[in-house]
């Protein structure tokens with residue numbers, strides 16, 4: 001981490017805790033992170049729990065994000081949720097381009113860019129995800145793949161330093177218990193920041209680049225110590241308030 005940037009710890013609940021247990025989990029996170037004044041904490045429940053979780057964390061440090069968004073404001077798009085709808089329920093963040101959406105729901109680099117633009121126009125703060133597959137890493141293509149994914153949306157950010165965050169999530173590390181090492185993560189984070197610097201120094205200095213992929217209380221300290229890692233996007237370990245708060249605590253310690 002770098003003291004110039006405030007760390008951000010976000011929990012991606014995926015398709016878990018969409019009902020009554022969501023309020024319990026969110027309230028637990030709010031309670032356990034109440035004294036953490038040096039870190040931004042975001043939880044991203046499923047759509048069905050967004051309104052309840054916004055209510056549960058009201059008055060706390062915790063902010064709420066969605067896990068996806070449709071770029072259109074309204075219309076005949078059965079099953080979809082738009083940026084203004086997220087605004088309406090009090091959501092301030094949204095995860096865009098998660099690898100599970102790219103892999104299972106055909107999201108493309110272009111689609112990710114459209115969603116990022118639409119979310120920002122609606123005043124939402126995107127957490128845009130990038131990351132290579134295992135075979136891409138094995139072929140030595142990690143940096144070129146991530147650069148391609150980044151180039152698809154980075155120009156949208158030009159005059160928006162501090163717009164939100166970028167999450168580097170190596171796909172082989174997601175949900176596998178196999179995290180990238182701090183040096184592996186740092187290499188990619190540094191490349192992302194260098195690319196942002198080509199757009200503007202403010203964008204590079206202010207953008208928080210999160211690491212995601214089996215981030216847990218066990219490895220948070222060493223990963224967050226990497227100079228270009230500004231926080232984390234956490235799946236599995238965000239489903240227990242204690243584990244998630246312990247990662248946030250590492251970020252709070254700096």
Ligand code: PGA
Pocket residue numbers: 012169173174175176177212213214215233234235236237
């Ligand atoms: P994980 O998921 O922490 O369970 O690996 C991270 C993510 O998919 O955002």
